[in-house]
Amino acid sequence: MIDNIQGLLLDLDGTLFHGGIMIPGADKLISGLRSKRIPFLFVTNNSSRTPANVAAHLSAMGIEAHEQEVCTSSLAAARYIAEESPGAAVAILGEEGLHRACEEEGLQIVTDSPQYVVQGIDRSFTYDSLTRAARWITGGAAFVLTNPDLMLPSDDGMMPGAGTLGAAIEAASGVKPVIIGKPHRHLMNYATSRLGIDPKDAIVVGDNMRTDIAAGVNAGCRTVLTLTGVTTKDNLEQYKEWTGVSPDFICNNLAELRNLLGV
Incomplete structure (x- = not known):
């Protein structure tokens, strides 16, 4: 059993659910954390959904979740830009979650001459989007990518993720983006700051060695791998x-994770 837990950063898809189906024990894990008053946040690379959307998705599966408990790569990206340049002019290639996050951080959303190009998953991405982004970046705008996921699961198969679009913009502009989401440290640092703890006192829980566990290590957190998804x-x-x-x-399932955490 792990003692003196200051905060947990919990991955979602593959750790607590698969698509729209709860992984057995996820509801008991969250209720156990609440009963023991162990601080936690749901941390996701998903840039398209707002925290309210994510919480609603979890709640619909029977996992109690609240908007303020959700950390997305969009929130972390918007905070990163706002801390570097408060009120900066940003051009967004992304969906509702990214637009809302930038608005809430007081960033100025523009369609020309941005200081930053911030890009996430964008299912309306076009050749014109690519052209404009590349021109802005070569003209001096900073390039921020919410997350580097190349492919994502969907109801009818795999689809390109934010990282694939980012790779096209990088190839066209010749500029590497600042990457916010897992496996990079920025999202984890944002989450630990939300909890008010040092990264070394946080525990990252996830199913994916390439994203969740690598991000935890890169941020200086302790890590717990659950063999419930990508990694087996x-x-x-x-x-x-x-x-x-x-x-x-390493935990084979969420029952073992509950035992490890004492919940």
Whole structure:
């Protein structure tokens, strides 16, 4: 059992649910954390949904969740820009979650001459979008990418993610973006700041070695891998080799995770 837990950063898809189906024990895990008054946040690379949307999705599956408990890559990206340049002019290539996050941080959303181009998943992305973004960035605008996911699951199969669109913009502009989401540290640092704790006192829980666990390690957090999604017993060693990182703890399922956390 882990003692003196200051805060948990919980991944969502693959850790607490698969698509629209709750992973067994996810509801008991969250209720246990609440009863023990252990601080936690739901942390996701998803840039399209607002925190309210994410909380509603969890609640619909029977996992109690509230808007203020959700950290998205859009929120972290908007905060990153606002801290660097308060009130900056930003051009957004993204969806509702990213637009709302930038508005709430007091950023000025523009359609020409931006100081920043901030890009997430954008299912209305076009050749014109690519052209404008590349011209703005080569003209001096900073390039911020919410998350580097190349492919995402959908109801009818895999689809390109924000990282694939970002790769096209990078190729066209010749400029690498600042990447906010997992496996980079910015999203985890944003989440720990929300909890008011040092990253070394946080525990990252997730199913994906390449994103969740790597992000935890990069941010200086402790990590717990759940074998409930992307990473399995069969591919664990290969993922360790690919990422160059290892989790501090491994749980086969959420019942084992509850025991580890004492909830």
